[in-house]
Amino acid sequence: MGIIKTKGIVTKIVNYSDSDKILTVITAEQGKIQVFCKGAQKSKGALLASTEFLAFSDFVLYEGNSEMYRLSSADIIEVFYNLRIDIEKLSYATTMAQIMNDVCQEGELCHKKLQLFLNSLYTLSETDKKLDFIYSVFEIRLLALLGFIPRLGACVSCEDKADVIKDKFFSIKDNGLKCNICAKLDKGALKMNDVTYTSLLYILSVDAKKIFSFDIPDSSLDELKLIAKIYTDEKLEKEYKIMKI
Numbered sequence: 001m002g003i004i005k006t007k008g009i010v011t012k013i014v015n016y017s018d019s020d021k022i023l024t025v026i027t028a029e030q031g032k033i034q035v036f037c038k039g040a041q042k043s044k045g046a047l048l049a050s051t052e053f054l055a056f057s058d059f060v061l062y063e064g065n066s067e068m069y070r071l072s073s074a075d076i077i078e079v080f081y082n083l084r085i086d087i088e089k090l091s092y093a094t095t096m097a098q099i100m101n102d103v104c105q106e107g108e109l110c111h112k113k114l115q116l117f118l119n120s121l122y123t124l125s126e127t128d129k130k131l132d133f134i135y136s137v138f139e140i141r142l143l144a145l146l147g148f149i150p151r152l153g154a155c156v157s158c159e160d161k162a163d164v165i166k167d168k169f170f171s172i173k174d175n176g177l178k179c180n181i182c183a184k185l186d187k188g189a190l191k192m193n194d195v196t197y198t199s200l201l202y203i204l205s206v207d208a209k210k211i212f213s214f215d216i217p218d219s220s221l222d223e224l225k226l227i228a229k230i231y232t233d234e235k236l237e238k239e240y241k242i243m244k245i
Contacts, residue, residue: 002063006030007077009056009118011097021051022068025059026100026117031108035061037071050074054083054093056118078118082125087245089124092131094243096120096138102236103146112145115208123212133221134212135242136228140203141211148235151176152201158182168197170227172234190227195220200227 012024016036023035037051050057051071056078061069083093100117104110120138123129143149154161156176162168169183170176170190177197183189192200199216206213216224233239 003072004030004059004061004063004069006059006061007056008033008059009114009121010051010053011101013051013053023051023071024101026104026110026114027059028111028114029109031106031110032101032104033061033106034068035059035071036064036066036068047071047074049076049079052079054080054097054121056080078122080121080125083121088131091243091245092135093121093124094245095240096135098243099139099142099232099236099240102238103142112208113142116141116145116211119208119211127212129212129215130221132225133216136221136225137203137211139228139232140200140224143232143235144204146235148175148231149204150200150231152197152204153177155179155182157185162197168192168194170200170231172230188230190223190230192223192227193220196223196227199224 006027006029008025008027010023011026014022016022019039021037023037025033025035027033049055051074055076058075058077060072062072064070083089096117104113116138120134123134152162155165155178156171156174157178160179162177165179167180169178170192171178171186172188173186178186178189195216199220202214203211
């Protein structure tokens, strides 16, 4: 019976009985795992806090006879308290957790995806940045980590360089930049201004710790939000809507 020590965040809870819980936890090394927590619903203190939704903790687990890990102990690192007292912020966080559950697999190295998720939750919790901005940046960067990196250096059809293209469009179908002429043949291409375009470049290339360290005007945020929404739904083959809490 192996003992595993890992850091992870709770992204889903199923109440198994009056006293027990089954957690879905995203970890860096083991990916998405299921953890059986005996007596967690009636526990107090650190164990109770560590088994709550969106709790990021140091877990000590052991492998039982089933496919699930069993919780031995846990020490809380971060509970993102401000998300728990703001229904709108919690709605965005819950939707991001759903996406993480969909894209993270068991046994997968999830360090970069977990880092992005934690950074996004921290920004939601501790800053006054617009929620749609945080969510859109999360979506675009996550898609890039999954291998869906749009080509933005030149028109994906005629190969004109981006710096000579005056009217820029984002092609969902062809995964990248299109000029005005080529976009006319692509009914799904989305218009983007220069601020939206440079924001996409920044999101895709900047160091993970700096990903939210910029702001954009509302007109560009509307474009970024639309691109992120349609691109995510298309690539993940599922329509995501901000959950109502």
